[in-house]
Amino acid sequence: MPADEHTDPGERHRSTTTASERGAGIENRWRPATGSSSANDLEYDIVTTPALVIGAGAAGARVAIELAESGLEPLVIGKRNHGDAHTVWAAGGINAALGSLDEDDDWTIHAADTLNEGHHLNDPAAVELTAQEMPDRIHELEEWGTPFDRTDDGAINQRYFGAQSYRRTCFIGDRTGEAILETLIDRAQALEIPYRENVMITRLLSDGDRVSGAVGFDMDTGNGLLFRSDHVVLAAGGFSAVYDRHSSRDDENNGDAQALALEAGARLLDLEFVQFHPTGMVGDRYGEEWDGRLVTEAVRGEGGRLYNAVGERFMERYSPDQMELDARDVVARAIAQEVREGRGTDNGGVLLDISHREDEYVRERLPTMVERFDSLGVDITSEPMEVAPTAHYTMGGVDIDFETGETAVDGLYAVGEAVAGVHGANRLGGNSLAETVAIGKLVGEHVAGAITNATLEPNVTADQRALAERELRALTQLEAADGRHTPETLLAELGEILWDHAGILRDESALREGLERLALLRDRTGSLRVDGDRTSRSFEYAVDLSFSLTVADTLFRTALERTESRGAHYRTDHPKTEAGWRVNLLLSAGERGTEIRRRGVGEPSEPVQNALDEGYELDYHHLE
Template sequence: MNSPHWTATGESFEPADSEAVDPDDYETVERRVLVIGAGAAGARTAIELVEQGVDPEALLVVGKRGHGDAHTTWARGGVNGALGTLDPEDDWTIHAADTLNEGHHVNDPGKVETVTKRMPALLRELDEWGMAFSRTPDGEIDQRYFGAQSFRRTAFAGDHTGESMLDTLVERAQALEIPYRENLFVSDLITDGDRVLGAAAVDIDTGEFVAVDAEIVVLAAGGYTALYSRHSSRDDENTGDGPALAYRAGADLLDVEFVQFHPTGMVGNRYGDEWDGRLVTEAVRGEGGRLYNSGVSASDASGGSGERRSPGGERFMERYSPDQMELDARDVVARAIAKEIAEGRGTDSGGVYLDISHRDRDFIEERLPRMHERFADLGVDMAEEPVEVAPTAHYGMGGVVVDDAGETVVDGLYAIGETMAGVHGANRLGGNSLAETLAFGEVTGQAVADRLAADGDGAGRDERTDALHARAGAHFGDLAALSGRDGTHDPEALLDDVRDLLWTHAGILRDGEGLREALDELVGVRDRASNLAVGDRTDRSFEFALDLGFALTVAEAVLRGALEREESRGAHFRTDYPETDPAWRRSVVIGRDSVGAMRVDTAPVGTPSEAVQDALDAGYELDYHQLE
């Protein structure tokens, strides 16, 4: 029997000896709507559907981990919305202007305005549902500074905002009796070429195959930054599932070359490999945390006396961004840190110092409880000493091309949250990721509810079901042939190879030579993937093999997009094209050509509304020194 091999684009197995699995040999679940991904975006979509009158039994939300265990919980610092709690002059148009400026004006202005208009009401809704927001002395939802924001508009729950938000959404979904299924790994979307029919999945506890027959599929399966060797996600999430599934189904990808490297990830050489790249929330800097290198003495860098200083050295952001300092845009701060380390002014462990010890202990323990507790467990008291940080891959600004309601070009297939593209442009404004999940969860939920009402009881289901089983059975046959293979190469090791080549050649700094070299290396990884050693369907190696398929697709898209964009803009910095080119105020679109290979095109971006343009023209900007 021959080993399974990859297609030219690395997107699926085609074992020569596979046989279709009969429908009697796998479970079939029928629902009108399938939501893939149980983080904030998926949960908010499902809630909106039921709020709009859709029967909960018509829905199914699936996650590949346990209930409530989603990447949302790792978004700690806050969620944006122009409530004006502390800065009454703030409004949604200024929030939109900040988002467009941070995105270097390759955002989709309509999607930006969708988010910023809706967020004040959505934050108040979360408050009504019981979210434990931090409060002002007057009992209002408190708001803090975040990088590159003109006003304090980031609402928060200590430094565990994502966790608290997801808990609130899960409780709401449970109260509405929305069905959920955990530990279900979606391996493929089933289409007839024009419309989505459902999805194929594997129960990772039992190894059983599951086909979900659905009229509508909503992809809320996260992003792709865990495809970098140093990243802020857990290794088994943000592995490109959402973008790869959509691309395989016929959707296009947009601007995937824009990968945000968060300035402050933990340093593994200091805290252990298991912590390498884990996020140190921007809230630390939002509450006044300062960055120091190890180049000069703290007293030389202080500019004054009477303050407790880091044992590191120069407060180097004074050289890079004297006005916005540590709260400049994430790409600016990340590149500054990377330069300090590269030029020998980093710590012995390969980072820089982040220090908030000038703040009172009570303040730190109240505003940053999870961070304080995490480092205390590692033997570091943030109230007394700095922590060591370095940039880490954090967020994919690009993703799937969708319309204003979140629908792709594949009829009935929607993509939201980090899986979709358009809101963030070339660099994401901190606090906007959670905002996007809420806003487009509501928008897409409303649109799908309206569509279901217009479609009636789902006429034509029998015809769709027959087509679903024909395609699902063939896919399950491929997966059955994959499991238990005694090949040469470990899929987890090949995933690590992908991560290494992206970090090396498509990281904070890129150039054309390195990107072309990475594409050549990716061909080598794909060749080795033709001879995998894979356990049975409950073995992690089987999961890694599926992840590898997603990784090869998305990594190629990132590299081709980065090679196409011959300029530097936001998080995309080409050392061979270091300037921003006005002619490149365009999006890079990745699709398929007539023979199934990747096609690279560009597309124009839109213009903001008159109200948002007025806010842009007004030139609002963060004054960091209000924090001093």
């Protein structure tokens, strides 16, 4: 179970919403029509497995590898083709205190940097586990074939990333996530780990206390699927794509994991913390299909400079010591402020310039960026890129115990961007990939130890079958929806609501207006129209819509609850960071709706506290 709460009962606070306000739960999630079908009208496949891993990115793959190396045969399922996970979009690097270039670096300083960047809302135990594990995980990836860039003397090369005290980020050019995922998939295939691609999970089989599998459908054939397992691992990513402008694909990071977990009886944590990456592409310049797409932090890590439309290197005003490599929330707010005060480009962005570096250096270190912008008629070795902040990563997620991956529901685990805890109020660049392999291994170890002979081939009970059939009937009714509003239209409007009312700068008035708009949008889902069968993109978006609405609602409510500014959550009506708000916001689905409670944060170990006291920080001017 997740760690005990640190506050006494007098310090806890509860805020509730009604079930109808939440829009969660199977009863109203699809708004099914009246009437029912007999069980023999439903056709679906039943698959049993000792461990079901939902999500096929780096986190899910690393869990599955550990299970397989323990002699088990887990089943991994993903929404896309094998190897086409969101991990491939993590370009710039992965953190580990190797000391390849800066020998004074060690895991305690990595942990201290992570806690400072997270504004000390991180779970210190989770941070320390990640930092301690990472050197071994990097060498493991190296042994499995990851082609890390090398220094002249053959060591794994490392670059600066924002807010890091030392060069700690290992990389493969600017395609690090893709290369790591390729390595993990090769390892999984060598171990012959079973995999099903193009499968969408719509509900976990849970009585609120214990999970017994999942139900969904094959996105290629439309066939219903019941997965029976006493051990289910959620590794399905975050929810940044709920925003109108974001760095994810539109069909990824929609909040699946968080909504599934909440509905199953697990708790969520700190949904208000969404990271806005400072440098996303500007759609008005490069085309709508590129709007918000990430320009990797590696550009700034290799010395890229930010200029406003009047030619000022404006980070000198906001962060003269760390400049472009200050924390992501600081740089993103600085760009937003420049644009708001009229010093942005005509397209609403600023300029990111790496052209002062040698051409060959740029082509070697940033090949993907060079190729992408070259295809758009921009040579980044000689001219700047136009960028603006974009929703990129979600620090909030499922509440787990990081040594085990356990949630509040027996048999249900979570890992990767699906969870909260490592990153606190703002993620340190390079730590997302680190968390996937560090915690993924630990979760895999624990799940392997929890599986007994009795659960290797679990039986399907009548109750489990009935719950699955209930969900499959709801999906059938959703498929037949012929109302006025398409899911694509409603998802686009939801993205605008989030961007307009819960973006980089927030206040009570905007958040409350956003909740009102969200309620009106939810009402319109009662007249949904699906254009196609279960194999259509329209049906997929209709399922995504239900997940995204649940997550958007919790995000707005926790953002309203936290009346301070901390990390990525900036309240213009409460601009200070308050010592009394060093608490996590814990969400659960109660009988009266979503409940919000406060939970105190633990303290770091003595070695990490010593590193914090030393006050390490990046010296940007090494890059000048």
